[in-house]
Amino acid sequence: MSANAVKSRDFHRLSSVWNIIFNCIAGGFAILCIFPFLFVVLISFTDEGSLARDGYQLIPAKWSLEAYKYVFGSGDTLLRSYGVTIAVTVIGTLVSLLLISLYAYAISRKSFKYRNFFAFFAFFTMLFNGGLVPTYIIVTQLLGLKDSIWALVLPLAVNAFYIMILRTFYITSVPDALIESAKIDGAGEFRTFLRIVLPLSLPGLATIGLFSTLGYWNDWFNALLYIDNPNLVPLQSMLMRIETSMQFIMQNSQNSSLSLEAMRSMPQDTSRMAMVVLATGPIIFAYPFFQRYFIQGLTIGAVKE
């Protein structure tokens, strides 16, 4: 019966020719999106010699694991960067969730006398900002955060947009009556927040948490601005630095024998691509899971109070 019902509507579905065309458009674009990553993975498994001869090939003449051996054998540069990135991501996400969830909760409470003021205080930063130079000067000179791990954590910790999203989430997912009854039962604001509001808004927190995890993992800009100490360089920034020092050496290689020496100790092309793969790996594995929350976040962001 139901099969018949579906069948009788079939002519309103896409005709099979158009279905194929649509599949080709969407599938083609999807492949285009994934292809560069697969290509870089291929390069990282190519033999350096065959690469020097043929350039980057879709099907390498000779496969090799040398690049990965080199990366893992070349001391702790990569490991340290991994460590910095993981530390910054974990600390950052926790700090960020703490500040954002508290702030959003306070301004979601109707009984909070100053809620409008603080809502505007956060919101206005979405409209106007001082720009890069004053921020840089405040962070380095007033707060003295240059070459500190906090320079990687704090600038990304709070974001007015996330506060707005989470406030909306609290208001829509935690009924006022529930908070009132907790009050009557004698719970203070903190208790209400921890015991009732947080558990009920876990999906919202997870969304914001994943947004900020991704932000911290992928950040290189703050390292570019604030970090000179090679021990504090996160992954993305390390990838960038290898690239620029390579360029620097190449540009100056004619007039110095020293740079030839430096050139030899630099990671080869394939090893750099292997580092790209290793830096991206965790994201690639996690993102199909992330995706759901991101879509949720997009939809929450669109719904307002």
Place this chain on the structure above:
Amino acid sequence: MGKIGKSAKDIVRNKVLLFMVLPGALWFLFFSYLPMVGTVIAFKEYRFSRDGFWASIINSKWVGWDNFKFLFSTNDAFLITRNTLLYNTAFIIIGLILSVLLAVVLSEITNKKLAKLYQTGMFLPYFLSWVVVGYFAFSFLSSERGLLNALFGSKISWYSESKYWPFIIIFVYLWKAVGYNSVVYLAAIMGIDKSLYEASMIDGASKFQQIRNITLPLLNPIIIIMTLLAIGKIFYADFGLFYQVPRDSGTLYSVTNVIDTYVYRGLKTTGEIGMSTAAGLYQSVVGFVLVITSNYIVRRFDKDSALF
């Protein structure tokens, strides 16, 4: 008691919530509001002082509008404004067309599992950092080893020929953003009342008539709002796209320098702090006006979608 007593009482009554808001408020103070105060540097000849931030600001000499005069007397101001505006315009228009097209295509594909799979593929670029995307671009564009020169047997040195870069930049932007944006439109399409399609089926509408007469008109409001919000941000460029993908190549500055990269270079490379702050303030002020204006227009279309 009077007024002071009353506000003291209010503070006591709200102390727990005030305490909760405090860390975030301090963050905004340090990372957002003090930099706003710091924009006075745009009107000063900034001199770093050993006695710290306040001393540096106070001891620097007032120069009035000089930094702005310098900025706008060079060709730079025109160039970076033009680049920022033209690129963003291209992103908005082409991005919109492609995202809506893909959203419609995805929503019509008969096999929902495949559609989901495609969507996951399109979403991937959004999760990668610009550094990684820069490496991807290099694997195609490297003059000796890149895939493009190998495939076409050409010997173009991509990173020093500015004429190709407007296309490369736009292509890379679309590659990274379209999958993500199409999700917004796809969500809107999913929200369209199914009975409309059923009614049109009874009237004998073909699939393409449905798309043209139901899907697209109902997407119109969200398209308008997304576009207006993008116009509000038209003075801001994605720093990573314009810095990482062209690998900071100096020969390409004429087509890759945007306000954001200009400000960064003024700060870190050329040391023109005053002029660079002036450029940043110019961006913030024009950006502010544009956000306010576009939001005002959004409000008139649809109150719920406006930012405020």
